Amino acid sequence: MAESFIFSIAESLVGKLVSQAFERASRVVGVYNDMLGLKDTLSFVKAVLLDAEQKQEQNHQLREWLKQLKCVFYDAEDLMDEVECEVARRDLIKKHGSTKRKVCRFFSSSNPVAFRCRIAYQIKEIKDKLDKVAADRNKFGLEVIPFERRVVHKREMTHSYVSDLDVIGRDDDKKHILDLLLKKINEVDGKSVSVVSIVGLGGLGKTALAKYVFNDNTIDGVFPLKLWVCVSDEFDLKQIMIKILNSAPTSTNLGKLEDLDVEQLQKHLRDVLADKKFLLVMDDVWNKDRVKWEELRNLLQVGAHGSKVLVTTRNRLIGSMMSNGSFYSLEGLSHQDSMSLFLKWAFRQGVEKNHPQLVEIGEDIVRKCGGLPLALRTLGSSLFLKFDVKEWEFVRDNEIWNLDQKESDVLPALKFSYDQLPSYLKRFFALFSLYPKDYIFNTSFGTLPWEALGLLPLPNAGQTVDDLIRECLWELQSISFLEEFVDRGGFNTFKLHDLVHDLVIYVAKDEFQCVNSRNSHIPESIRHLSFMENELLDKASIPTGVRTIVFPQGGEGANSERFLNTISTYKYLRVLDLSFSKYETLPHAIGKLKHLRFLSLEDNYYLQKLPDSLCELQSLQTLIFDECVDLQTLPKRLGNLINLRQLRITTKQSDFPEKEISKLTSLELLAVSGAPVESLFQGLELANLKALYLRGCLSLKSLQLDAQHIPNLESLSIAWCPELELSNVLDDQNSKLRLKSLTLFNLRKLVTLPQWLQGYSYSLKSLFIMHCSNLEELPEWLTTMTYLNKIVIKNCPELISLPDGMHNLINLERLQIINCPELCKRCKPHEGQYWPLISHIKYVIIDDESIISMEH
Known part of the structure; x- marks a missing residue:
């Protein structure tokens, strides 16, 4: 390791x-x-x-x-x-x-x-x-x-039996799966067999749930033929056919199947399944190759109409591919059910009543399991017939990865998923170890420094850094390593399951370290550090070869003059995140950190001045001093930062340095907040700029973006600019239009959408309108924007109607309307007058009541 x-x-x-x-x-x-x-x-x-x-x-x-x-x-x-x-x-x-x-x-x-x-x-x-x-x-x-x-550890083959007494807290999940399996379907494209997928993290109990369903009496009456196959290994068509045939009651009549070729096997399979209504469980599927799946699926279509395949997989992409976009996402157990399961494995029945102190410690142990049945069973079993308080406290107080494990326990279950990752994704994943449990990650503005640390794979032709990050995050989410994953239009928020966080600490511990009072010694091999407690910074002996020093949001930031005065000794630093620190300025010597690629001073409320030497950092790719509300002036010669891709600034400087910023030819994202100016970007020319965010410019009246000078702008967000007139923001004449996402937040002069937006009908995919208290209408031409995929409208109380042509938005998959009283009433599912206009949309959310209007 x-x-x-x-x-x-x-x-x-x-x-x-x-x-x-x-x-x-x-x-x-x-x-x-x-x-x-x-x-x-x-x-x-x-x-x-x-x-x-x-x-x-x-x-x-x-x-x-x-x-x-x-x-x-x-x-x-x-x-x-x-x-x-x-x-x-x-x-x-x-x-x-x-x-x-x-x-x-x-x-x-x-x-x-x-x-x-x-x-x-x-x-x-x-x-x-x-x-x-x-x-x-x-x-x-x-x-x-x-x-x-490469060798990876395979999990053991599964079987179809489970005792109902062994399954706790899954009755609602079982009912939902049964409903999906028993639901009558219309035959589509000649397909007689449909697929239901159960997707979730390793150790979550997908196999146990599938067994629970498989052995239900209701299933026996509907599916005369039941088959159970543990796929797990390589998705080889011949081997899977052999497994299916061996699972069939008539398999004893078929001879030694291993000696048959694929042609003979497929004939036997078709004979066994022909005109029979069957339920086939395919447990633990890892195959991402759609061609292989379709080849098997075609062989299964000889079954009677209404036959079903129930798939369990850790990968959302696989679940979606096999079941045509729809899958059941399995969640962790409730705390009450978790406690019941833990006590079942930790004590003989009823004995726990005699050990209230152990049960109290067990409550804490259960919380660290995060609702994972396999973890609950693992830790419960490790304490079975042990009544010493110290032994229970040892399990409670130690990271789960430091405890003894068997092959079938939760650690190998999660480690197996990790072992399957490509090598570059393992280092990408390791960065999460620098952040505490329950940390809400936010990918907006490039706030996580994967690129700066060289943790991204080499791009394919036409791929951007943001494309690579989205691809990596999607891979991790697809195997359920990320949870509460929300697309917020241009960026994502998510967190790690507690045990996944333990996993990343375990696999990254020789290079990455989150320094806290329990883990303050820093080995010389450590290259990446985060500090959660300010006072540890003065005591820490930081290796000179360190590449990352961060103070995660939610921590205390830095307040050590000793550290600041010695910063230039860490000459190989790539990432320095001093968010929430209390410095009034930075030393001139910071200009010596020539390897530095990522510098964040976000939320440094006391910062008044930045040294001009900051602009000597030509390797810098990301510079953040957002929410530095007391910063009087920007450093001179910002235009020297020729490799800068992302710049986020808050300033009191009245003469905004547009000429210097125009020199930043590599700039892809620019965020400006708090600038005390009435006009911005008169002739600003940034050919590579893709995202522009303006916030809290309270005096701003005029914003002129020439689409010829900013031809690649894809995302525009304007918030808390109460005096801004939107009518002349973009000049779309004779320009190639690319805008994909628009966010309008707290703009009191917004009464209707600006006319220039109509020019983006062939590119705009996401529209967010929030806290615009005077917005009265959405123009009819909005319904010609057929590329729209998502519309979010929140806290716009004067908006009471939708355009008549909403049904023309054929690519609109999500419509969310929150805190717009009259409009919400008129859009109420199945009852409101606008419901017929929006019922075709896949996901409709009215005042936080989620409605899936069509089954996909």
């Missing part, structure tokens, strides 16, 4: 070395040929790392070898960053002209020849270290293992 990310690091290094961007950078500084030699050595070592990762748990020497290797890899990453920093420096000189006094003074210490010699020497040092470490690979007997053949 200790070096679980090393293959991912090697993969990232090799990928970067062969990328066009880095090839250009290495040629610019004259070390291209030197880097080629490093790439060959890295590729040679990478080839055996999967084998090494799998063998390390049984071999202490191998673990030490991997630790040495990882240190060399990190040196290589730092060196490659050094090259990119130098290229950014030269690009800035070229852009501004090397004769300018300030730029010359800024960069006078650099010498291209000396730099090339130094980097070439360091490359040789790293290559020699790699060669030396790699030479030891043979003594460990390491082999080359292709990634697709």
Whole structure:
């Protein structure tokens, strides 16, 4: 477990070395040929790392070898960053002209020849270290293992029997599944068999629920033929057909099925199922290949009309694919049911009444299980026939991952899901370990620094960083690692299940550490740190190679002058998040952190000034000083931050630096709040800007965005700008329109939607209108915006009607209307006068009452 990310690091290094961007950078500084030699050595070592990762748990020497290797890899990453920093420096000189006094003074210490010699020497040092470490690979007997053949721990095969007494708290879930299985369906496209999927986290009890349903007497009367198959292993058509046939009552007449070919097996399968109404349970499905599923599904269609397939899977994407977009999402048990299940496994029946103190401790143990039946059973069983208070307190006070586990317990169940992840996604997932339990993650404005830390995979052609992040989050959500996942239009909020949080702490503990009073010692191997308690910062001995220091929102922020005065010693920092800190300014030395890519000063209420040296950080990709309400002026020469992709600022400065911001040609997101100006963005030109957010500009009357100068704007949000007239915000004449999401929040001058919005009828997908107290109507032309997928209207009391043509919005999947009294009454499901206009929409939410108007 200790070096679980090393293959991912090697993969990232090799990928970067062969990328066009880095090839250009290495040629610019004259070390291209030197880097080629490093790439060959890295590729040679990478080839055996999967084998090494799998063998390390049984071999202490191998673990030490991997630790040495990882240190060399990190040196290589730092060196490659050094090259990119130098290229950014030269690009800035070229852009501004090397004769300018300030730029010359800024960069006078650099010498291209000396730099090339130094980097070439360091490359040789790293290559020699790699060669030396790699030479030891043979003594460990390491082999080359292709990634697709890596070993993962498979779960045991399941069977169909369960005692009703063993299933607690699932009666409502059982009823819902039975309703879906017994529901009559119309034959669609000649399909006689339909599919119901149960989706949820490992250990949640999907298999137990499926057994509970499978053995219900009602099922016996409806489905004369019942079949149970545990898929689990690779989705091989031949093996699955054999399993189905072995599950059939007539299997004894078919001979040795393993000796038959696919053609013979499919004939037998069709004979067994032909014209019979059957229920087939496919337990623990991992196959994402739709072609393989459709091949099997076609064979099953010989069954009688009304036959059903019940699927259990941890992956939402699989559940959706197999059941045509509809699945049942299984949730955790209630606390009361959780307690009942725990006590069942921890005591003989009725004995718990004699041990009230243990039951009280059990309440705390149950909370840490987060409603997962397998965890409740695991911890309950571990305490069975143990009546010592100290033993119960040990289980209560320790992370679940530190407790003894059996193969069938919850830890392997969750770890199995983790093991299936691609290597890059494991490091992506590890970042969550820096945040406390129950933390609400928010992906708006790039507030999580995956890109800055190099934790994203290399993009495919046309993919953006945001695309990559959404893809990674979707993969984690699809296996139920993320819960309460909400799409809020342009960004998502979510949290981790408590046991998933324990998992990420466990797998990331050698590189990532959340420092608190119970875990304050920081090993030298740690590269990423978060501090939840301010006073620990002065006491902490932070490794000089640290790359991340964060103060998560909800913590206390930083207030240590000692830390601030020594910040430049952490020269490899990529991420510095000082949110909620109490500093009035930052030291000039912050300009020495040339590797820094992410800097957040959000909610620094006492911050009054920022040093101009901040603008020497050419590697910076994200700069946040949002809600710094006392900040008097912005640092000079913001335009020097040539790699900046995201900028969020709050300022009291009246002369807004539009010329400097226009120099930020890489900028993709700009958020401005609290600017005391009447007019903004007269001629602002940012060709790559995709998102613009304005908030709390109380004097703002005029906002002019020329779509020719900002051609790629996709998301626009305007909030708390009471004097703003929206009629002239966008000039859509002779422009290529791209706007996809529009949010209008607390705009008192908004009476109807601005006419320019009509020009986005072929691009706009999301429309959010909230707290607009004077909004009176939605224009009829809104119904021509057929790309709209989501409309949210909240707290607009004067809005009482909908356009007549709402039925034309054929792609509208979600309509939410909250706290609009008269309009909510008129949209009431099945009763309101506007219901016929909106009943075609998949999800209609009226005053928080969710209605699924069509079964999909």
